[in-house]
Amino acid sequence: MNLSTKIFLYSIYSFFINILYLLMEILPSFGRNLIFKFIFKKVGRNCLIDYKTYFRYPSRISLGYNVTINRDCSLFASYMVDNIEITIGNNVALGPHVRIFTATHDYSTLDLSDTAASVIIEDYVWIGGGSIILPGVVVGKGAVIGAGSVVTKSVPPFSVAVGNPARVIKDRILSH
Numbered sequence: 233m234n235l236s237t238k239i240f241l242y243s244i245y246s247f248f249i250n251i252l253y254l255l256m257e258i259l260p261s262f263g264r265n266l267i268f269k270f271i272f273k274k275v276g277r278n279c280l281i282d283y284k285t286y287f288r289y290p291s292r293i294s295l296g297y298n299v300t301i302n303r304d305c306s307l308f309a310s311y312m313v314d315n316i317e318i319t320i321g322n323n324v325a326l327g328p329h330v331r332i333f334t335a336t337h338d339y340s341t342l343d344l345s346d347t348a349a350s351v352i353i354e355d356y357v358w359i360g361g362g363s364i365i366l367p368g369v370v371v372g373k374g375a376v377i378g379a380g381s382v383v384t385k386s387v388p389p390f391s392v393a394v395g396n397p398a399r400v401i402k403d404r405i406l407s408h
Contacts (some may be wrong), residue, residue, distance in 0.1 A: 296322035327361030
């Protein structure tokens with residue numbers, strides 16, 4: 233498929249998805265949840281997706297059970313590169329204004345060719361408000377990402393990572 237065809241199809245997709253998002257902002261939660269079950273690759277039970285959220289290519293996004301996605305989060309899955317997805321495990325909380333990206337551009341080329349890698353958020357993760365998760369990152373089970381962090385590399389399980397770029401500052405100690 234040539235570039236002009238891709239751009240045309242993308243424009244059509246963008247138009248219709250924006251109409252869908254406008255309608256979803258006035259629907260009650262049960263109506264939104266029903267739509268989410270059809271447009272996402274997978275949605276587990278007891279998910280809460282707040283209003284003002286945005287999902288690019290939701291058919292490439294999987295949510296486990298007990299996932300909370302707070303207001304104004306944006307998840308950008310890639311469509312230009314095959315088999316690239318966002319996978320969010322069970323019992324995960326995303327604070328407000330979190331951004332997850334699976335695609336970027338190769339700045340070493342003049343045409344800025346597309347590059348992409350899947351993002352995996354494992355079980356029991358908390359991502360603080362305003363954080364950004366970049367392509368190829370795996371946030372390990374039980375990890376915590378501090379508010380406003382920019383996660384450029386994978387985060388080990390049961391650790392706390394903060395900053396820009398995010399770095400692990402300590403282990404997450406559970407009180408139970």
